[in-house]
Every structure is written in C-alpha cells, then in structure tokens.
Amino acid sequence: MDFQNNAGPETANEEDIFVPSDDVREHLVVVGNGMAGCRAIEELLARDAGRYRVTIFGAEPYVNYNRIMLSPVLAGEKSFDDIIINSREWYDDNQIELIAGDPVTGIDRTAKTVTSQSGRTVGYDKLLIATGSDPFIIPVPGKDLPGVISFRDMKDVDTMLEAAGKGGNAVVIGGGLLGLEAAHGLTLRGMKVTVIHLMDTLMERQLDEAAGWLLKTALEGRGQTILTGANTESIYGDGKVEGVRLKDGTEIPASLVVMAVGIRPSTALAREAGLDVNRGIKVDDHMVTSDPDVLAVGECVEHDGNVYGLVAPLWDMCRSLADGLTDQHTGYKGPVTSTKLKVAGLDVFSAGDFSGGEGCEDIVLRDASRGVYKRVVVKDDKVIGAVLYGDTADGGWYFDLLKREEDVGKIRDLLIFGQAFASGGGALDPKAAVAALSDDAEICGCNGVSKGQVVGCIEMGACSLDAVRATCKASASCGSCTGLVENLLAVVLGDDVQSGPKTMCKCTSFGHDDVRREIVAQNMRSIPEVMQKLHWSTPDGCSSCRPALNYYLLCALPGEYVDDQQSRFVNERMHANIQKDGTYSVVPRMWGGLTNPRELRAIADVVEKYDAPMVKVTGGQRLDIFGIKKEDLPAVWADLNAAGMVSGHAYGKSLRTVKTCVGSEWCRFGTQDSTGLGVKTERMTWGSWMPHKFKIAVSGCPRNCAEATIKDFGVVCVDSGYELHVGGNGGIHVRATDLLCKVSTEQEALDYCAAFTQLYREEARYLERTAPWIERVGVDYVKQRIVEDDAGREALRARFLYSQSFSQEDPWAQRAAGAESELHQHLEPIAIAAE
Amino acid sequence: MTDWIDIGTLADIPQRGARTVQITGEKEIAVFRTSDDKVFALVNECPHKKGPLSQGIVHGHSVACPLHNWNIALKTGEAQGNDEGCTPTIAVKEEGGRILIARPTALKAAA
Numbered sequence: 001m002d003f004q005n006n007a008g009p010e011t012a013n014e015e016d017i018f019v020p021s022d023d024v025r026e027h028l029v030v031v032g033n034g035m036a037g038c039r040a041i042e043e044l045l046a047r048d049a050g051r052y053r054v055t056i057f058g059a060e061p062y063v064n065y066n067r068i069m070l071s072p073v074l075a076g077e078k079s080f081d082d083i084i085i086n087s088r089e090w091y092d093d094n095q096i097e098l099i100a101g102d103p104v105t106g107i108d109r110t111a112k113t114v115t116s117q118s119g120r121t122v123g124y125d126k127l128l129i130a131t132g133s134d135p136f137i138i139p140v141p142g143k144d145l146p147g148v149i150s151f152r153d154m155k156d157v158d159t160m161l162e163a164a165g166k167g168g169n170a171v172v173i174g175g176g177l178l179g180l181e182a183a184h185g186l187t188l189r190g191m192k193v194t195v196i197h198l199m200d201t202l203m204e205r206q207l208d209e210a211a212g213w214l215l216k217t218a219l220e221g222r223g224q225t226i227l228t229g230a231n232t233e234s235i236y237g238d239g240k241v242e243g244v245r246l247k248d249g250t251e252i253p254a255s256l257v258v259m260a261v262g263i264r265p266s267t268a269l270a271r272e273a274g275l276d277v278n279r280g281i282k283v284d285d286h287m288v289t290s291d292p293d294v295l296a297v298g299e300c301v302e303h304d305g306n307v308y309g310l311v312a313p314l315w316d317m318c319r320s321l322a323d324g325l326t327d328q329h330t331g332y333k334g335p336v337t338s339t340k341l342k343v344a345g346l347d348v349f350s351a352g353d354f355s356g357g358e359g360c361e362d363i364v365l366r367d368a369s370r371g372v373y374k375r376v377v378v379k380d381d382k383v384i385g386a387v388l389y390g391d392t393a394d395g396g397w398y399f400d401l402l403k404r405e406e407d408v409g410k411i412r413d414l415l416i417f418g419q420a421f422a423s424g425g426g427a428l429d430p431k432a433a434v435a436a437l438s439d440d441a442e443i444c445g446c447n448g449v450s451k452g453q454v455v456g457c458i459e460m461g462a463c464s465l466d467a468v469r470a471t472c473k474a475s476a477s478c479g480s481c482t483g484l485v486e487n488l489l490a491v492v493l494g495d496d497v498q499s500g501p502k503t504m505c506k507c508t509s510f511g512h513d514d515v516r517r518e519i520v521a522q523n524m525r526s527i528p529e530v531m532q533k534l535h536w537s538t539p540d541g542c543s544s545c546r547p548a549l550n551y552y553l554l555c556a557l558p559g560e561y562v563d564d565q566q567s568r569f570v571n572e573r574m575h576a577n578i579q580k581d582g583t584y585s586v587v588p589r590m591w592g593g594l595t596n597p598r599e600l601r602a603i604a605d606v607v608e609k610y611d612a613p614m615v616k617v618t619g620g621q622r623l624d625i626f627g628i629k630k631e632d633l634p635a636v637w638a639d640l641n642a643a644g645m646v647s648g649h650a651y652g653k654s655l656r657t658v659k660t661c662v663g664s665e666w667c668r669f670g671t672q673d674s675t676g677l678g679v680k681t682e683r684m685t686w687g688s689w690m691p692h693k694f695k696i697a698v699s700g701c702p703r704n705c706a707e708a709t710i711k712d713f714g715v716v717c718v719d720s721g722y723e724l725h726v727g728g729n730g731g732i733h734v735r736a737t738d739l740l741c742k743v744s745t746e747q748e749a750l751d752y753c754a755a756f757t758q759l760y761r762e763e764a765r766y767l768e769r770t771a772p773w774i775e776r777v778g779v780d781y782v783k784q785r786i787v788e789d790d791a792g793r794e795a796l797r798a799r800f801l802y803s804q805s806f807s808q809e810d811p812w813a814q815r816a817a818g819a820e821s822e823l824h825q826h827l828e829p830i831a832i833a834a835e
Numbered sequence: 836m837t838d839w840i841d842i843g844t845l846a847d848i849p850q851r852g853a854r855t856v857q858i859t860g861e862k863e864i865a866v867f868r869t870s871d872d873k874v875f876a877l878v879n880e881c882p883h884k885k886g887p888l889s890q891g892i893v894h895g896h897s898v899a900c901p902l903h904n905w906n907i908a909l910k911t912g913e914a915q916g917n918d919e920g921c922t923p924t925i926a927v928k929e930e931g932g933r934i935l936i937a938r939p940t941a942l943k944a945a946a
C-alpha cells in the first residue's frame with residue numbers, strides 16, 4: 001500500500017509553498033480532511049470555484065478517503081487506493097493547500113488564526129470545523145493496554161491487519177454496525193471472533209428484535225460467537241491484551257480487542273475556542289456556529305438538538321453550508337434518517353420509527369426460505385418506519401414514501417411486496433405477489449404456518465378464510481396475515497373462493513365472527529378491553545366498529561354490560577328517529593297494531609301540545625309523530641307514558657313491530673287468534689337489541705294480510721296450527737321466508753320464536769338482517785338448531801328470556817324521569833345581542 | 836381581540852359526545868369532548884346537508900355525522916376521505932377548569 005505517497009506529512013517550514021502571495025481572496029481554512037470537510041469544499045467549488053482560497057488541515061497523513069469503505073479494506077475486498085475520494089491532483093488542480101498529518105491544536109478567534117501541532121499558524125477569514133467523531137472508549141480496567149483499539153480510521157485497520165496476520169482470537173465489543181463490520185473482516189482474515197453486545201438485539205437502533213435475531217443466526221452460521229446481553233467488566237493482560245472478562249465471570253481470551261461501542265462528536269477544539277458546544281458544536285441551518293466566521297459540518301456538529309453518525313444527512317449539511325458561503329441561503333432542515341447497510345455481506349435496511357405505539361400498524365412479511373423479513377410500520381395510512389432484512393431492494397422506496405408522507409391507504413395491501421407490485425405496471429395484483437412466494441415462505445408468524453401448508457389446507461377443502469383459520473390456524477391469532485391468506489385462497493381457488501368475512505372495519509384485522517368468538521372465549525367485558533386485546537389499530541375505534549362491539553358485549557353479558565351511549569347511533573341514543581332537519585319522530589308501541597281511545601287521545605294531545613307538523617300511520621301499523629325537538633323528547637315521552645304507552649323502538653336495531661291481521665276473532669277466514677298471538681309475541685320480544693332491525697307478523701290464514709312471509713319471523717295460522725316462517729325481508733331486496741316448521745300450539749309458536757330470535761342475536765353479524773344471515777348459514781342449519789335439537793332450542797329460549805328480563809324497561813320512562821338529561825338539554829342558553 | 840364566553844365545565848360534556856350551545860341570533864354551536872378529553876367547538880351543521888354534528892358518534896378527533904355518516908375532523912371542521920366540505924370551527928380554551936369559546940363576532944368571521 002503506497003498511500004503515503006499521495007500526501008506525505010508537510011513540514012512547518014514549507015508553510016507558504018502553495019499560497020500565492022498575491023492571492024487577495026478570502027481565506028477559508030478547514031480543520032479535518034475527512035468526508036464532510038472535503039465534501040463541503042466540493043460543493044463550494046461546484047457553486048463558485050474561484051471565490052475562496054482554501055487550506056485544509058488533516059490529522060491523518062492521507063488524502064481524503066472514503067471512511068465507509070474501511071470495512072471492505074479490512075475484509076480484503078478493496079485496497080486503500082480504491083477508496084480514495086480525492087487524490088493529490090484534485091487538491092493541486094483546485095489550488096487547495098492540504099496540510100495532512102498535522103492536527104490543529106488551537107483556534108484563536110480574536111486573531112482569527114489556527115495553530116497546528118507542528119507549530120504552524122495560519123490566518124483565516126472563514127474557519128470550517130469538520131473534525132468528525134472520536135470513538136467512545138468504555139472506561140473499564142485495561143482499556144489502555146496495547147492491542148485494544150477502536151475502528152475509525154486507516155491506522156486502526158492497519159493494526160487489525162497486523163494482528164490478524166498472527167491469527168488467534170479477537171474480541172469485538174459492540175454489536176452495532178461498526179462492531180459487526182470489524183468482526184466480519186477479522187473472521188475473513190482468519191481470526192476466531194467473539195462479539196460482545198450489551199443489548200439483547202444486535203444493532204438494536206436499526207433493527208427490531210426479529211431482524212436482529214435473523215442477523216445473529218446468520219453470523220453464528222459463519223463461525224462467529226455472538227454474546228448478547230453481555231456486560232464487559234474488564235480487559236486483562238500483562239503488558240498487552242490477553243482477554244476480556246465479563247460481569248458474569250466469563251473470560252474470553254483474545255490478542256486483539258476492538259471497541260466499537262459508539263462515537264462522540266469531536267468537539268474539544270471548538271470547546272477550547274469558546275464556541276457554543278452541547279453534545280456537538282451547535283450550528284444554525286447554514287452550519288454557522290456561535291461565531292459568524294466559524295462554521296462546522298459533519299459528525300462534530302449538533303443541529304436542532306440532533307447529532308449524526310451516518311453520511312446521508314452530512315451531505316445535506318454540506319449543500320446548505322456551500323449555499324450559505326455563496327450567499328444562497330437555503331438552510332438545512334433536519335432529516336429523517338434511513339440506514340441501508342451491508343452488514344458483513346448481509347442486506348439490512350431501516351428507516352424512521354419502528355418502535356410501534358398507539359395507532360401504529362405493522363405489516364409483516366416473512367419468507368423463511370429466502371431469509372427475508374420485512375416490516376413496514378404504517379400510521380394514519382402513512383409509512384412511518386420500515387425494517388428490512390435479507391431483501392432491501394425496496395428500502396429506498398419505503399424511505400421515499402416515508403419522507404413524502406404519501407398516503408398509502410390504497411396500496412396498503414400490496415405495500416409489503418414492494419414497489420414492483422404496489423405501483424409497478426399499473427395493474428395492482430396482490431395475488432401475483434403471493435403466488436410468487438416460495439412454498440416455505442412463512443405466512444402466519446404467530447402460528448408458524450408456511451405458504452405450502454396454507455395451500456395444502458385449501459386444496460384439502462378449506463374454501464374460506466374461516467376454514468383456513470380452523471384447519472391450519474393461519475391468520476387465527478393476531479390476524480395481520482389475513483390479506484395474504486385471502487390472496488392465497490384466490491390464487492388456489494380462483495372463483496370458488498367463498499368470500500370470507502371481511503374485517504369489521506379498518507380498525508381491526510378481525511372479522512365479526514372472530515371478534516364475537518374472542519369476546520366470549522376471553523370473557524371480555526368492555527369496548528376498550530376488546531380493542532386492547534384484539535390489537536385495534538385506532539385509539540377508540542370508528543363509527544362502524546363501536547356500535548357493533550357495543551352490541552356484541554350487550555348480547556354476551558346480559559344484565560352485566562353497561563351500555564355505552566356514545567357507541568350508539570344517534571337514533572338509539574335518543575330513542576327516536578332523527579329527521580333531515582335535525583328534529584325527531586316519535587313512534588309509541590301499539591301492541592300488535594291495536595290501540596284504544598286513551599292512547600289515541602294522548603297522541604292527539606301530544607301532537608297539539610308540541611305543535612307536531614305531522615302525524616302518520618306507519619307501514620308497521622302504528623302512529624308516527626313528526627317534528628319533535630330533542631329538548632322536548634323527555635316531556636313527550638312522559639305524556640305518552642302517562643297513557644300507558646312505551647317506546648316503539650322504531651329507531652333501533654331491535655324488535656320493531658309485530659304486525660297482525662284481525663284473525664279468527666272477526667275475519668270469516670281466520671283460523672286462529674292472530675291478533676292475540678301477535679300481541680303476546682310483541683310482549684315477549686319488545687325491547688330486545690338485535691344485530692339489525694327485526695320484524696314479526698302474524699297472519700290469521702294463508703291469505704296472509706299481515707305479510708308474514710316477508711318478515712324476519714312470520715306466523716301463518718292454519719286450521720291445524722301455526723306455520724313458522726323465517727328470514728323474510730320486504731326491504732331493498734325482497735325475500736320471501738323459508739318455512740321453518742309447523743307447530744300445533746300457541747306456546748310452541750312463542751317458544752320457537754324466542755329460540756330463533758336468540759340464535760339470530762348470538763350468531764348474526766352486526767347489521768346483518770335475518771334474510772342475508774340465513775342465506776349465509778343455510779336454512780338447514782337453522783332447522784337443525786331450532787327444530788331438531790330440542791334441548792338446544794330450550795337453551796336458546798331460556799337465554800333469550802333471561803336477557804329480556806333486563807331489557808324490557810321502557811327507555812322513554814327512564815329518560816322522562818331525568819336519565820341522561822344532558823343528551824337532550826342545551827348548555828345554558830346565552831343571550832348576546834348580535835352586533 | 837377575541838372575547839370569550841364561559842360555557843361550563845368539562846364534566847358538562849359527555850366523553851366521546853357533545854353538547855350544544857345556543858346564542859341568540861347565532862347558529863347553534865356543538866361543543867365536543869373526545870376520549871382524550873380534548874374539547875372542540877364547531878357550528879352544529881354538517882357541511883353536507885346540515886346534519887346536527889352534535890348527535891354523531893365521536894371517534895378519535897372526528898365525528899361521524901348522524902345523517903349520512905360523513906366524517907368531520909373536529910379540529911379543522913373539514914370533511915374526511917372523499918367527501919368535501921368544511922364546517923366553521925370556533926376557538927376553545929380552558930381556564931381554571933372552565934371551558935370558554937370565542938364569542939360570535941369571531942364566529943361570524945369564521946363563517
């Protein structure tokens with residue numbers, strides 16, 4: 001290696017050799033011939049080559065070289081010549097005087113001069129401090145023994161190469177980037193290397209636990225010994241290093257110890273010169289220190305409270321510094337940092353914040369066979385962090401998304417597969433991405449299920465997400481791989497895939513069924529508990545999931561769960577239907593469509609007293625009073641209660657109406673007392689909360705005047721008894737009922753009704769009416785549960801009646817008595833004459 | 836200069852809910868309290884079809900309008916997602932446990 005020839009140390013008496021005496025330009029003196037100092041000069045030359053006369057002092061006896069490339073030099077992949085950034089000619093061509101191998105020892109800001117170790121004093125107009133960092137040496141006994149070095153410059157590399165030439169054992173203290181690079185190089189040079197790392201995860205600042213673990217495994221595979229969670233007590237040896245002793249007493253023999261535990265900004269010079277120094281030399285956005293004629297750049301500075309240890313932000317600093325020196329004040333904005341590294345030949349990337357936390361969502365992909373781990377952290381549809389191991393090709397793309405705060409909501413499902421899939425070629429095809437994974441790629445990290453296993457279980461007949469979850473457990477735990485499993489289903493089955501339950505909403509990766517199952521299985525008791533245990537990705541849910549969770553808990557814990565009013569849709573919270581002008585309509589219950597003079601009078605009085613603009617007979621056989629203000633509702637209810645009327649729940653996901661026809665009591669065709677049965681049914685079912693609204697009708701004969709065959713539960717009376725119908729809907733998609741069975745007594749009709757209602761309450765998804773629910777589960781399933789299983793039916797009925805024992809309290813009466821009055825009253829009215 | 840009107844205490848507003856304030860000659864104001872006890876005040880009208888926002892479901896720092904489920908950001912009054920429109924907001928501050936909102940002159944300027 002003949003690098004010495006490139007720039008030998010200068011001697012003090014040759015001081016004026018490069019300085020044309022007639023040079024009247026401002027003199028810029030640089031302290032530090034390293035990466036930032038020289039880059040700053042390059043930037044300056046690019047802007048205004050002739051503006052300053054430049055002198056550079058360097059402590060190291062070389063021209064400017066690429067420090068990052070010391071690792072390949074140590075590993076034998078490159079020579080020193082290969083890593084030179086600016087050769088001697090560059091200095092000459094640009095009339096830069098390089099004083100190498102002669103560190104600056106003092107700055108006199110009053111005289112505006114610097115003095116070097118060899119005694120040379122040089123005057124400046126502008127001074128640039130670019131002294132970089134000093135390796136941090138942990139203060140343990142033996143730290144000064146010969147053979148204990150750091151890994152910072154070419155001299156350290158020479159020392160390591162010399163030691164490696166003799167073979168033997170080396171210890172590297174510090175499992176960060178530098179330490180692992182040193183360990184790698186020394187291993188390649190034939191030494192037996194042990195890495196001692198204080199933390200449990202290698203490179204814990206760049207990698208999460210999973211990636212750190214993969215890295216450790218790979219390095220061990222190359223013959224290194226990696227001790228994590230290991231604390232160095234001392235370095236021992238007689239006259240030279242002989243080994244390292246850990247706090248736990250372990251002794252590791254070594255003829256070379258490399259300390260790579262961190263760096264400290266090199267600030268001694270600046271501090272002695274009286275500049276403002278905190279952790280680093282304090283600079284403004286233009287890299288100017290507390291003295292306007294002194295600038296600083298690189299690892300030695302502190303900008304906006306931050307110090308840096310990687311080159312990317314330094315390059316930005318150099319640009320704003322050069323802008324400032326040439327009167328273009330752009331200013332440096334602190335960066336978001338990313339690290340893309342080859343650690344010992346292994347690809348590693350990290351950027352941003354991957355510590356997780358409230359509202360953060362992790363998207364994880366593991367491909368065990370390729371040794372790939374990818375994790376992207378998304379918050380509010382924006383990438384805020386990423387960790388890549390084994391395949392870092394998309395690191396730059398993630399970093400770009402992060403910096404630009406791009407909305408990734410639309411490409412979220414593809415994000416983890418990288419740019420080629422998420423934004424390439426126009427066509428968004430997550431299926432192609434999944435198809436491309438190898439068979440032993442891990443799909444479900446929680447349960448350790450590979451792509452091959454998922455495909456196998458789909459081929460064995462699991463045609464839906466639920467079925468896959470039930471058979472091979474993939475996606476059954478934290479749910480983060482749900483998208484992958486769904487895509488695999490689509491790839492394997494094409495159109496045959498049974499559209500599985502969608503997730504409840506974007507706050508969770510779970511579908512309704514999973515949430516309900518887990519609420520019961522884990523005995524969850526409140527909405528926050530569900531959100532916590534099932535990894536909700538939002539702090540308090542949204543207007544879709546909150547009402548659903550409230551219902552599921554209410555259904556699971558009758559009499560115990562305290563209803564969350566704020567998770568109710570306005571109509572259910574106000575016990576009335578909101579109208580387009582913000583007023584409410586009020587529908588009192590008229591049992592089975594029957595009424596009487598007292599009720600009619602009370603309704604008439606309310607209409608007059610509160611000036612209701614309209615009163616109307618509804619399609620559900622009762623009267624609807626329109627245009628009531630929220631503050632008048634409690635009073636209206638009080639008046640209706642006084643006449644014996646209760647809420648008709650015309651607003652609720654609940655039992656609405658029981659329509660009846662006149663039946664055997666009056667009608668010449670009537671076979672049974674349909675009106676009476678209707679009233680009994682309504683008395684039994686009213687007040688129950690449901691997944692969706694629920695309507696019942698009882699017709700006295702197959703002429704079916706009460707339209708029982710388009711109701712959720714319908715009874716058609718016949719001579720021999722009662723036909724029970726289920727799953728009808730007269731709404732958007734008209735669906736006629738399925739015949740459940742025929743029973744012979746009124747009591748049976750009521751019992752089956754209760755059992756059916758409870759089955760629907762317990763098993764349908766929120767906002768799923770009986771018609772789509774039955775289409776989904778099949779009427780045979782319902783028959784099996786209600787008709788064929790006597791004990792099961794009886795249990796369902798019992799659970800319904802138990803639940804009803806808590807829910808048949810008139811909500812109107814409670815409000816009329818003053819409950820939750822804040823929902824109805826304005827805050828104190830304020831009278832201010834409008835100016 | 837802003838004049839401030841005392842409208843009550845935090846406890847007067849249900850968490851993840853809202854109360855309304857009527858000021859003569861002015862549009863009704865909805866005062867929201869979020870799960871993290873932040874307070875926001877908006878004109879009680881959805882930018883879509885004037886739905887009473889005070890009656891919506893409050894989640895995070897948004898409210899879902901009770902009429903057609905638009906989501907309105909409480910801080911800015913702006914409709915979220917694909918919907919477009921903005922409800923005027925009213926400055927709120929807390930002082931000694933009381934909640935104060937900016938008085939109508941300021942409100943007029945905002946509207």
Ligand code: SRM
Nearest residue numbers: 577585617618619620621622650656729730731732733769
């Ligand atoms: C008042 C009434 C119309 C009338 O003046 O007759 C009515 C009014 C409304 N119906 Fe209805 N429906 C009324 C009987 C019906 C009927 C007839 C019946 O029940 O026999 C049906 C078809 C039968 C059925 O439900 O299967 C009916 C099918 C719907 C649907 C479609 C449901 C579906 O599954 O497709 C909706 C929309 C929804 O629920 O999402 C709806 C929604 C509504 C809403 C709640 C719209 C809304 O969300 O604001 C209306 C509330 C007006 C209000 O403020 O009072 N209404 N609605 C009827 C009240 C009945 C009662 O006494 O409670």
Ligand SMILES: Cc1cc2nc3c(=O)[nH]c(=O)nc-3n(C[C@H](O)[C@H](O)[C@H](O)COP(=O)(O)OP(=O)(O)OC[C@H]3O[C@@H](n4cnc5c(N)ncnc54)[C@H](O)[C@@H]3O)c2cc1C
Nearest residue numbers: 032034035036058059067068103104131132298299310311
């Ligand atoms: C082995 C190794 C691998 C690395 N790998 C990467 C990587 O992969 N990616 C990455 O982004 N970064 C990497 N880095 C970090 C990167 O090299 C530094 O961020 C960068 O060199 C800092 O530039 P600087 O000019 O501030 O400091 P330096 O490059 O250290 O330059 C400072 C110079 O000033 C000299 N000096 C100090 N005091 C005086 C004085 N009083 N008088 C005269 N001269 C003085 C020093 O001798 C030194 O030459 C690596 C570092 C090392 C050591």
Ligand code: SF4
Nearest residue numbers: 577618619624731732
């Ligand atoms: S049919 Fe339509 S417009 Fe008429 S009440 Fe029902 S929802 Fe309203």
Ligand code: FES
Nearest residue numbers: 881884886900903
């Ligand atoms: S009025 Fe608010 S969403 Fe329509």
